[in-house]
Amino acid sequence: MNFIKMHGLGNDFILVNLFTEPEIDYQNLAKDWCHRQLGIGADGLVLIQPPEKKENHFKMTIYNSDGSEADMCGNAIRCFAKYVYEKKMVDLEEFRIETRAGVMVPKVNVVEGKVVSVQVDMGKPRFKPDEIPINLPTQEVIDKKVRVGDGYYRINALSMGNPHCVIFVDDVDHYPVEKVGPIIECDPIFPARVNVEFVEVLNRKEIKMRVWERGAGLTLACGTGACASVVACVKNDLTVPEVTVHLPGGDLFIKWAKDDHVYMTGPATYVYTGQINI
Incomplete structure (x- = not known):
């Protein structure tokens, strides 16, 4: 299985591109892969997936290092955005990613073809x-x-x-x-x-x-x-x-x-x- 290791300010992730890799039971693998002594080592496993709705560009699924599924992760989505843009999986500088917390819209800041930072509209805070x-x-x-x-x-x-x-x-x-x-x-x-x-x-x-x-x-x-x-x-x-x-x-x-x-x-x-x- 091919993977990418990335981090956002030291919050580190294993990314797997499901446009090219097979669909398997990643949730059960996440805990082992994220183990820092016995696996790759990471805070979470991130899946790069095709969207479920045609108006969106990608779907992101995140599993924490304990195997639980996360709703959203700001550092992970910046890593996701940098990867898909630099690998030319999208030619837009602003695109839509489905998450369990809703659709997120990152905007990449590009210098000479490289993403130097990512701005993400994280939506509205909720207080109820x-x-x-x-x-x-x-x-x-x-x-x-x-x-x-x-x-x-x-x-x-x-x-x-x-x-x-x-x-x-x-x-x-x-x-x-x-x-x-x-x-x-x-x-x-x-x-x-x-x-x-x-x-x-x-x-x-x-x-x-x-x-x-x-x-x-x-x-x-x-x-x-x-x-x-x-x-x-x-x-x-x-x-x-x-x-x-x-x-x-x-x-x-x-x-x-x-x-x-x-x-x-x-x-x-x-x-x-x-x-x-x-």
């Missing part, structure tokens, strides 16, 4: 508890003190096509993300589990973020998490709507625009291509 989902009897969950596990946290919950819980901290570099993240991810208050972002606000235009990803654990970056974090910052009047998000793997630029859509811009990088036995 049943859309996230979160089990709380309220209209929205912004700066709410909630008991999770054995402690209380002030949380901000929203969906960017997948569920997020944003928590503001004073010193994100030294915050025990590895301890608190999995407790919150799997708490019964989040029936579909949740991605957990820990955010330190540096100033009105910059934040620093670390993330515990649903189904993948501690990762170097999370595109949807960066979007959710900026939305939470704006809702709490902590930043302006255009923010640089500093992640362990690098920077993303996030804009919550007047059309209520969130736009994410960042790089994608090739690592290598290879073959694996199946």
Whole structure:
């Protein structure tokens, strides 16, 4: 089986092009392939597929390193967009990709035939508890003190096509993300589990973020998490709507625009291509 290894700010993925590779049970393979000692090693497995509707150009399916299926991933879709454009699978600089979270529209920034960055319209944030989902009897969950596990946290919950819980901290570099993240991810208050972002606000235009990803654990970056974090910052009047998000793997630029859509811009990088036995 041929594959491509790529990353978006250190959030790394195995990509398989199903325009040329066979349809097999990739979900069961994902956990083994993503294993860092026994497989290729990655945060997730991404399938490049033909679209189900003719007005779209591609379909993207993502399996996390634990084998669960993800709704959406901002870093993965940038890798996807760079690959299909540079491999001339599409001749447009803006195209439509079907995901479990709906149709996403990346726009590639091309210099001398190479994609140097990708902007993705990530859609509108959703705040209703049943859309996230979160089990709380309220209209929205912004700066709410909630008991999770054995402690209380002030949380901000929203969906960017997948569920997020944003928590503001004073010193994100030294915050025990590895301890608190999995407790919150799997708490019964989040029936579909949740991605957990820990955010330190540096100033009105910059934040620093670390993330515990649903189904993948501690990762170097999370595109949807960066979007959710900026939305939470704006809702709490902590930043302006255009923010640089500093992640362990690098920077993303996030804009919550007047059309209520969130736009994410960042790089994608090739690592290598290879073959694996199946």
